[in-house]
Amino acid sequence: MALQEELKSQGDFLFRYRSYLPLCIVPFFILVICTSQTFLLDEYGEYNTxxxxxxxIVGFVGQGIRIWVAGYAPKDTSGRNTKEQKASVLNHTGIYSIVRNPLYLGNFLMMLSPVILLGNWLFIVVFSLAFWLYYERIIFAEESFLTKKFGESYTQWTLSTPPFxxxxxxxIPSDMDFSFRSMLKREYNSFFGLTTSLFIAHLIIVAIVCYQEENWELVYPNExxxxxxxxxxxxxxxxxxxVKTTKIFNVSGR
Structure with a gap:
């Protein structure tokens, strides 16, 4: 019981600060570039297309999963909160009928996307394991909360639906229609975050490689x-x- 309480406490803490996880990856990302071979550029400065x-593709698959979730998500569904555990509705249809934490799966693929640019498969494995250890505690805390709130109905769902x-x-098809407007309101930030992370990550790789090679003629953004x-x-x-000036993205019940 003490171990479960400790894991839940860790999960609640990590849940509140999970948006900072990409920033925590940056120092290790740079360290890998500085200390090992990367494969984004060849010796002639040509990009590995x-x-x-x-x-x-990996990033877009992750974004696609988030789009799927956001388009069907009702208001106050578990997983849409950002600061604390809360849920007024238990969603177990649509993508939630085949995986319990689709948003976290989407997040993983989107954060993995810029890591892939290194072409360092060992770092990809290490990142994947670190992500799982981090989110394992968040999932434990979230599921403890949902078990307490929804009881047997939630427990039965977890027995037939894998976590990740x-x-x-x-x-099981969703009983709600896909809302394009609701999806845009929820996901325009994450899509921009994905493309920004890819763009900045590749510039960091190029800058460090050029510094190491003492050849700044190689510095140019990938088209x-x-x-x-x-x-x-x-x-x-x-x-x-x-979103800030109109209500065209507001959808009742979303």
Missing amino acids: ALIVVAI VPKLKGY ILSVLFGLSAVFYLVVRLL
Whole structure:
């Protein structure tokens, strides 16, 4: 019992500060660049396009999962809160019928995306393990809260639904329609965050590699990541302006 209380306490603490996790990764990201070989650039300063495409695809899959969740999520669903555990509705349809923590799965893939740019598979494994150890405690605290609040109905759901890796059968369609407006209001920040992290990560890699090689002629932004970042920045500013000045993204019950 004491161990469970300690894990729950750790989970509640990590839950409140989980938005800072990407910043905690940055020093280790830079350390890996400085101390080991990276594969974003070859010896001639040419970008590894395949690596960039893989990183983008992984990030977009994570974003797609978050879009799926946000488009069907009712108001005050577990997982949408940002500061403390709360939930007035237990959602076990749609994507929640095949995985209990789809938002955390989406977060993992989106944070993994810039890490892939290094092309350092050992660091990818270490990052994945660190992410799991971090979020394992958050999930424990969240599930303790939901078990206490929803009781047997929540317990039965957990017995048939995996926590992180989606199962391949048993999908139950959502009883709500997909709301494009609600999704945009919830996810425009995360999409901009994804493209920004990719853009900045690749510039950090290039800058450090060029410093080590003493060849600053290699410094130039990748066209794919630059265009992606530019388009997402325009999209972010437009949607943010509309969110702050209008009510067109407000949806009843969302």
